[in-house]
Amino acid sequence: MNDDYSRGPDHYAERARKEGYPARSVYKLMEMDERLGLLRPGMRVLDVGASPGSWSMYALKRVRPSGSVLALDLKPMSLASPGFRFLQADVRDFGTRELLSAEPGFDLVMSDAAPDTTGSRAVDTGRSATLARAVIEVARALLGRGGSLVVKLFQGGDERDILSEVRGLFDSTKSFRPKATRKSSFEIYCVGIGFRGPKRDD
């Protein structure tokens, strides 16, 4: 993608509207996919913090016809499609019965989950780190060997610890700031590729 903010005040929001995606954030996932080859036909994907549904819609297009997307969010989601299932739940409640009953062996756990911002960077980064840790916990339990993780994280808090936790679980790890990220945003995505193995009791 060559697009950037020089093309207009919010080129990505306009493009999302034209292409039928409910959120401009789809272009962040698209760029990571194009650069890192995250999605392929047949994959099973868990999308955390999925509402209103752009990432799920894009992932469904990439994994069809044999793949599937399980989406999770606090808020409802209106997407309905073959191969798609939605759970309204809090990722921090990893005991959520439906999530625990999900069959392990996902190929990709991706999270764009973000807390409501308060204006206090310390509070916001702390909440984002709590969410990221919950996502990593879910990924450890539900990813299959060789799977990948994408997790959003606000910079300025525990991101070094979180990146090093991810580094210990995956063959390769990168932090990524897609072009569609708003200039004022302090978010990055931490990407782990090549999950070394499912969680053991430790």
Ligand SMILES: C[S@@+](CC[C@H](N)C(=O)[O-])C[C@H]1O[C@@H](n2cnc3c(N)ncnc32)[C@H](O)[C@@H]1O
């Ligand atoms: C930036 S939006 C996601 C946009 C989505 N990726 C898309 O492309 O349409 C962040 C989402 O994270 C969700 N979220 C925040 N905290 C959560 C939690 N504890 N559990 C599940 N979802 C959460 C919010 O409800 C919100 O819908």
